[in-house]
Amino acid sequence: MSIDVRPPPSSSLTRVLIDGPAGKIETDINDPGGARVGIALIAHPNPLQGGTKDNKVVTTLAKAFFALGYVAARPNFRGVGGTAGEHDAGRGETEDLLAVSGYLKERYGELPIILAGFSFGSFVQTRVAKRLAPARIVLVGPAVNRFPAETVPADTLVIHGERDDVVPLTAVLDWARAQNLPVVVVPGGEHFFHGRLNLLSDIVLRYFAGQAPGIHRAT
Numbered sequence: 367m368s369i370d371v372r373p374p375p376s377s378s379l380t381r382v383l384i385d386g387p388a389g390k391i392e393t394d395i396n397d398p399g400g401a402r403v404g405i406a407l408i409a410h411p412n413p414l415q416g417g418t419k420d421n422k423v424v425t426t427l428a429k430a431f432f433a434l435g436y437v438a439a440r441p442n443f444r445g446v447g448g449t450a451g452e453h454d455a456g457r458g459e460t461e462d463l464l465a466v467s468g469y470l471k472e473r474y475g476e477l478p479i480i481l482a483g484f485s486f487g488s489f490v491q492t493r494v495a496k497r498l499a500p501a502r503i504v505l506v507g508p509a510v511n512r513f514p515a516e517t518v519p520a521d522t523l524v525i526h527g528e529r530d531d532v533v534p535l536t537a538v539l540d541w542a543r544a545q546n547l548p549v550v551v552v553p554g555g556e557h558f559f560h561g562r563l564n565l566l567s568d569i570v571l572r573y574f575a576g577q578a579p580g581i582h583r584a585t
Contacts, residue, residue: 437474443490528552
């Protein structure tokens with residue numbers, strides 16, 4: 367199987383305002399069209415530290431899932447961009463992601479849904495997963511030392527940087543150990559995966575495409 371990884375074409379992008387508990391939720395959606403295999407709902411890092419739907423890790427995940435044939439949805443959390451409301455430490459953000467997932471299911475049908483998140487977004491997705499039945503969960507740099515992340519299913523993909531100085535790898539291993547949960551460690555990677563975004567993308571692609579031998583990137 368060969369996967370062509372490139373930025374989603376502008377024609378695939380729709381920006382919508384979805385009704386949520388605190389008002390409108392600004393969401394970017396890249397739709398691959400008729401060959402959709404599922405929906406990937408991707409949550410961004412802490413807005414109090416500048417996190418948005420346009421974070422590079424978030425857009426890297428969106429690009430990978432789009433290449434795999436998923437509808438890739440990136441909402442802004444409360445108080446960010448065009449999203450109404452104020453930061454709610456994960457409580458309201460959980461409700462908002464549930465509202466977005468409901469919209470996506472109504473718009474695209476009962477496709478399998480992947481919950482993906484980065485840092486604070488990973489914490490929120492562990493909460494969402496308790497109330498939704500995702501096909502899979504992807505947690506990148508989960509901020510388990512800063513927020514009380516929930517337990518997750520055994521097939522959850524956890525990716526963490528070896529040299530993360532925001533969320534130490536030891537903290538993630540302690541959280542995962544209690545669940546007998548494997549962690550994929552990116553050698554030399556720090557919290558934002560500078561210089562290692564392609565490797566992060568490849569890990570996701572191989573996990574979901576069954577060790578695809580051919581990954582072709584736009585140059």
